[in-house]
Amino acid sequence: MARARETYPFTRAQLIPGEITPEEQPVLPIVICGPHGSRGMPIRAALVDTGADYCTCPSRVAKPLGYKIRSGKLITFGTATTKGKAWRHLVDIAILTHDYRAVFHRLSNVPLDLVQRRSPFPVLLGRIGFLDRFVIRIDFKNKLFTLELP
Numbered sequence: 001m002a003r004a005r006e007t008y009p010f011t012r013a014q015l016i017p018g019e020i021t022p023e024e025q026p027v028l029p030i031v032i033c034g035p036h037g038s039r040g041m042p043i044r045a046a047l048v049d050t051g052a053d054y055c056t057c058p059s060r061v062a063k064p065l066g067y068k069i070r071s072g073k074l075i076t077f078g079t080a081t082t083k084g085k086a087w088r089h090l091v092d093i094a095i096l097t098h099d100y101r102a103v104f105h106r107l108s109n110v111p112l113d114l115v116q117r118r119s120p121f122p123v124l125l126g127r128i129g130f131l132d133r134f135v136i137r138i139d140f141k142n143k144l145f146t147l148e149l150p
Contacts, residue, residue: 052126
């Protein structure tokens with residue numbers, strides 16, 4: 001049975017291959033699951049981004065997971081620093097416990113935007129379809145955040 005609450009420490013993490021963040025950040029260990037229950041891709045540190053509308057990740061994860069990137073819904077997006085195209089897919093995401101030993105909770109039908117960009121960027125966990133399914137407590141002073149099932 002899934003636990004009702006899990007607390008995670010802010011972490012200095014490798015969000016982009018080869019780069020460790022200089023500051024501790026709210027990150028979650030997740031597994032993005034492939035279509036029809038096929039094998040998933042573990043992401044040790046996905047950035048919790050309360051300012052992002054949707055979950056976003058590089059399109060390079062599509063093929064190993066078994067997704068055909070262009071079979072998703074084509075969308076255009078804009079951020080403070082970039083604009084571009086992405087393909088939205090509905091995926092299942094398993095959130096691991098803070099110690100990586102078990103699954104805290106599994107979400108189905110999470111909208112995930114697969115973005116084609118040359119420069120690397122981290123997996124972002126946004127509000128719609130992911131963060132909005134939890135009660136979230138962020139304790140900046142102690143560098144902790146808690147996900148709680150409503």
